[in-house]
Amino acid sequence: DAKTTQPPSMDCAEGRAANLPCNHSTISGNEYVYWYRQIHSQGPQYIIHGLKNNETNEMASLIITEDRKSSTLILPHATLRDTAVYYCIVREAAGNKLTFGGGTRVLVKP
Amino acid sequence: GAVVSQHPSWVICKSGTSVKIECRSLDFQATTMFWYRQFPKQSLMLMATSNEGSKATYEQGVEKDKFLINHASLTLSTLTVTSAHPEDSSFYICSADPNTASGWYEQYFGPGTRLTVT
DSSP states (O other): OOOOBOOSEEEEETTSOEEEEEEOTTOOTTEEEEEEEEOTTSOOEEEEEESSSOEEOSSOEEEEOTTSSEEEEEESSOOGGGOEEEEEEEEESSOOOOOOOOOEEEEEEO | OOOEEEEOSEEEEOTTOOEEEEEEESSSOOSEEEEEEEOTTSOOEEEEEEETTSOOEEOTTOOTTTEEEEEEETTEEEEEEOSOOGGGOEEEEEEEEOOOTTSOOOOEEOOOEEEEEO
């Protein structure tokens, strides 16, 4: 079973920041938070991951709360091509099994 | 970044026949590969974990005799759907683990194979 909870859908305006929340209240100390996205009819694409510190890369920023029970993925300037289902996943660093939950269906509107 | 390919990208077969789907890591070696299935408007469901040179580990509820997995090399895993039926129609996605020595790694996903059984 997925250990994360995400809102099923959200809309955001093109050019604005998109903030995607994820709850993972039962996360354990050695589990990382990973974010993937899946554009329609394609395989999932890795976005970012983190343990406890905030992380940033060319695609997004990941903000993890101090208690690690929730996180937020930030797409700084959403484009129409960011329309996808975004999955928040927790998994152990040494393990490599990914359990997908329902994800958040993000629709970027002009 | 690392690339995973799947072949074919889509296939239509008749009920009762078998279909083989290939998953290749193009620029890295993968000791472990994974097979997922995704039905329309649903999330990905892990079917099995494929380890090079050993038997695959199947998730609960997945019939190992129906979904044959072979991982004969560090760059190739195959999934064969035997005696396919219309309910096996789905989007099959593989992923590969580069197995870096850093202790953590991202999985790289293939583009998926859409199977339609008529």
